Amino acid sequence: MNTIEIKDLSFSYSEDITALKNINLVIKKGEWISILGHNGSGKSTLAKLIIGLLKADKGDIYVDEVLLTEDTVHEIRRKIGIVFQNPDNQFVGVTVEDDIAFGMENLNFEREDMINKIVEYAKKVDMFEYISKEPHALSGGQKQRVAIAGILAMNTDIIIFDEATSMLDPKGRESIIGYIKELNKEGKTIISITHEMKEAVNSDRIIILKDGEVLAIGETNTILNDKEVLNSSNLELLLPLKLMYKLDEANIKNEKVKDILWQLSLNK
């Protein structure tokens, strides 16, 4: 079953800044897809189009078979949660508790229900002991976890992570990626946006954007083995992948070494 279907989508911020050109993409229910691309390749623009924060110049977006229009945008936003890059710019509440509640308040949840859900999801992202803390007392990773709890509480089927880990230290990054894996296992459809290959290796599929166009879409294994595509994507290659390609070029065919490098690049 398809969750999101994007047909021939184009968008420009102004006449001379075309951010996306003729994007076609199908995202299946329950899958984890990574949108990988260099800085300015149009990743965030695509995310904002999907949740209707920007309006496409051309093309259609369907979410659960519903066409995104001005009339359906609010209905569609109930199905998609998004965690943005900057932890500080998306924390709306005065305290952790308030912030987790913000989306539920907008969706007119009953108060009792909200209180239960706040506890449930604060525990889920290990932020329960911070529930009455203010954001300036939290680390970036903790704020991102609060954002995740807020989205989980709204019970959206799809969660977009727009470089949600890029402003965090390695520890914060690890923990967020851990939650992404867990949520995907529990059946959420995950769209994770990144410019770092190592954050994409665990997903089911990868789409590579370059200068606003789709350079490649495919299974993660296929994409990572596609030397041509990766080399032309303007992305920083993972070191083990680089070594693998170098071995290939030098015509060294040691399957064992190659396998070890492959496992390394998949972070296993």
Next chain:
Amino acid sequence: MKNIIVGQYIPGNSFLYKMDPRSKIIALGLLMISAFLFEDISHIVYMLVGVLLILKIGGIPIMRIARGLRPIMILLLFTFSFQVVFIKTGDVIFDTELTLSSVNLILMILIILTWYFTRRYIKSRFLYLIIVIVGILTMLSLFSPGFKISSSDFVIYEDGLLGASFIMVRLIIIVTLSTILTLTTRPTDLNLGLERILKPLKLVRINSEEIALIISIALRYIPTLLDEANKIMLAQASRGVDFSEGKLKDKVMQIISLLVPMFIISFKRSDDLANAMEARSFIPGNPRTRIHILTWHYRDTLVMIFCVVVLASTIFVRVYL
């Protein structure tokens, strides 16, 4: 910069903390009106005693209130002196002649210079200033050898002194009452209380919920922005901008070098924040359920009745006595 707290809330658990913010805000309003209606010095002194009693029962240290009064000290002193000097009715209670002579002029200049150069080492500068001023006046009145340059009469009348004290006490009461409110109410509760009180404004198309949301976002972002200002200042300082010294022109340039990046960052921030809010299904003007509710207790009703009685009796005194 991890410890910036907006507002001056100090945690506690006296009855002032247990009150509903709505009743506290309304009580503050009623009592302030009363303070403005009193005309008799003795009545307002009773009120001051009452306010001190509230402090005592509410377990609020007087020192916290004194700290709240500090910013308006200059204003208080100014009004006081103004009233004392310019109201010339009633009995004379103090009369002296201030004489400026060749000797005490020089002494006066010396004292002022000493004050000017030593004041930075003195902890309570305000007290120091008052002592110096009183000292100079005393000298002018009692000690004037040498030849006379000029002299003038300095007379204090009863009405002037009473009027001045009256205004002082009134201002102190008002500041104390509002300090009690901010000391015992979390900014968020204060905000929520205001939102509920202002709800009837919907009739004139003012949405109190939106105003409250704006205030709460401001509360939430003030520490972040201060933090940012600090970072920018450090960054500028590392490029050689000195924020502590310099002439007025340099100061202005320093402030601009702080404000420009602050503005740019804040625009980006508010853009992001608006996106994040919209993405979480926020629709301006739409009804929202709330997790925070206020509960009105028995004691709130009691306090309301008490304040209404106070106001009613002031009006009674004002009209009939």
